[in-house]
Amino acid sequence: MSHLLHLDSSARSTSFSRELSARFAEVWRAAHPGAGYTYRDVAAAPVPPIGQAWTEICDALLTEGITDPAGYASVVRTPEQREAWTVVEPLLAELLAADVVLIGAPMYNFSIPATLKLWIDQVTFPKMSLPGKAFVVAGARGGTYLPGTPREPVDHHERYLRDFFAGHYDVRDVTFLHSELTNALVDPRLSPRDPDRIASREEALLAVEKLAANGREA
Secondary structure (H helix, E strand, C coil): CCEEEEEECCCCCCCHHHHHHHHHHHHHHHHCCCCEEEEEECCCCCCCCCCHHHHHHHHHHHHHCCCCHHHHHHHCCCHHHHHHHHHHHHHHHHHHHCCEEEEEEECECCECCHHHHHHHHHCCCCCCCCCCCEEEEEEECCCCCCCCCCCHHHCCCHHHHHHHHHHHHCCCCEEEEEECCHHHHCCCCCHHHHHHHHHHHHHHHHHHHHHHHHHCCC
């Protein structure tokens, strides 16, 4: 049975990235009746940062050549490592159970929210591979960072996530759907671009609906 893991990371309780991710989840679930669904809001309930015990688990996995997540727990030995594993285990189980991972991720300071990075750190281990999974990122950016725009070179949001999924999870089935120029709502300097903001949001919502209905069949 298909399973969707849905993460949100925006500091805003109502945001463009949350709007996009919620719409994807709604359409996907309607298109996959009976499918599994797990929701986690890493902004409202932040994941703790990794500590030394987590690094010791990673070192042991490398030393013992363990790459199958089913064997990770075998290297957890000290009380500190067991405490660290109690944080990792449910997060990792949710990730491993998912066929599609949906991430609501606004751009903050050219990159991803710190809350999302904390989650990534907890569920990522050496030589990890997640074949067969698909990732969908519902993004929102205050300006525009599309190809050919002046700020494209400082987009460490989409570029980071795309490189991360490929480099650490060996996953290249990644789709990004962005609502651009969201700051046109509040920044007088961008207010002339508000029609572009509206068009970007509408285009992103349509793309989300199409992808959720047709393009992510696990």
